[in-house]
Amino acid sequence: MSGLLLESFPAASVSPGAEVPTWRCGAASSADPDVLIGILRPENNLAIWHRDIPDALSRALAALAAEAPFTATAEDAPDQAVDALAGALPRPAPLDLLLDIRRLAVAFAAIADTGGDVRIRLEGIAGRACHRWHADAVGLRLLCTYRGAGTEWLPLAGGAPVARSLDDPALPVMRIPRGAVAILKGEGHPGNAGAGCIHRSPRVGFRAGPRLLLCLDAPGRIPLE
Template sequence: MELAEKLSLSTWRSDDSPLVLSDIFSPNISVAIWQRQASSVISCYFENAFQSLGMGMRSVFSMKSLEQELNNTLPEYEGKKDAIEDIYLLSDMLTCLFDCDDVGLRLVPLKSAMCPTFHIDNIPVRLVTTYLGSGTQWLPLEALQDQPPKQQKQGFAKTNSGAYYKQSHIQQMNPFDVGLLKGKAWDKQAKMAAVHRSCQLQKNDKRVLLTLDPM
């Protein structure tokens, strides 16, 4: 398929309504993004708590115990209650959307890019949001090419999966945006796996990333 024809398609959706997240079930959608307002209370909490977060949290939690686990683990700073409520809200939305009881939660403080190259995840789907710092970057599938035009090779870069893209094709979520990204293990839709990466961080930059997997 020629690039011009591919670009007339759209493999992603974004909206200021959380209902847009259900678009991830469309066979033609790779990324669905709920564009929501940032919370200064929550971002200030993670700014103040950054050092105390240590290595962060990585575990599978049931919805029944999640709030208590977060309360026991997260450090005590102003805004903690708001942060816990938001993490619980997103987890509840995810478990309702995918009809499951548990979430694989990862909440990590970062000073460097965790996954700096464009790649796809070998999972069915993942929710991502950034509470502090810059958001996740991703590529519309319709912009990827198997081979760059011979006359323009220098203007293209290569993803981990071997596809080519231009810098101008890179999209980026805003802080507090909530994205659902299909993975390679989505049922019979490996070709729709989202191509994404962590944003590049400069010296002294800080980032707090939340990812949730339905379990």
Template sequence: MTAYALEHDTDNLPTTVATALSPVVFSQIYKPEHNIAIWQRSLSEQLQAEVAESIAANPDLSINAVINEDSIRTDIDKALEKLPSAQELKADLAKLVDMFCYLFELKRTGLRLRVLERAMCPRFHVDRVPCRLVSTYCGSGSQWLQNAGLDRTKLGAGHQGLSDEESGLMTANTKIHSLNVGDVALLKGETWQNNEGKGLVHRSPALAAGEKRLLVTLDFIA
């Protein structure tokens, strides 16, 4: 039996996080009280080695591709043709796409795989998507917040030029949660049915000088 760790806020809003050491946790995203589900996992040494080699050989790697549910591995091989020896990475991406498509009954998904040297989305924000899969193969992981104590009017232009910590978005006691390398998370967005105004608040992490991050995301495609 899979054990889930659930963390609740005090505002009766869907900010419960479900975590488990198995991808079966992803089904928890369908519960209205959950807006993030995290599969906690460790990457194999072979996969970590391939990721390091891939980043070294392709420091500006940026892949955007449509992956079809009925030709996942073929489409991934084509999209990652710059990484001919990264077989473990390709197999892992194929597994993530397969699970994502199965969970949401998708015929295709949008895959992004990028090497980042700076925060792609440095401010806390919400995504206008139903749900997005996020995982970091190398480098710092995405950061996110519970709803408790948040003032969502400070998102976007509401920050009035102040930092997230100074704008009033959160209190001094607000805990900033971070994903670990290898973790796979489903982030519920604003366009999930009946979730408007409740999408997961998250941001990209600040990176140390010289740090490189390999990020993968999967999205719905109409």
């Protein structure tokens, strides 16, 4: 696993006197795709595979992003789910995008041990989305921003209970770069209740342009729209 960076953040960094878990939360970060497997380590709440979106694909995504706001979802084995997703989009998607989503779906299904199926959501987001700090109720969730600003996260322990009380402009906000693939550990992961990765959509205005965000989950728990 080349270029692997493991970071640990003490729970005490949330705020003086706060009651938070005594375990440490951490993030694994690398340009090696194998880093995503690091999310299965107990101390990691986040794994980020750093990569760039090819310029040709970035240009090809402009037309699809211009259709925002929209949400397209599908749930099935990766091949069938991507086909269904493509049919639910407001306009034809670039082939390279669909191939990339399929590759990520196959990898996520293996890492999350979903039994082969996966739930795919591709959103065109105009303006702000979920900009409050929160931790997801799912087990594992994969996020990739293909266009626009990436998801913001905090290297803090405490999960959803701490996230609900955060409103400090001096917080150590981190951002998942555009094109990078991140797997976040949620409150529903075994043994992780009250300790999910704290994150939010970026605080960007309408002038920043629409975002294209991919979200992969295990099937079954979240109803399709």
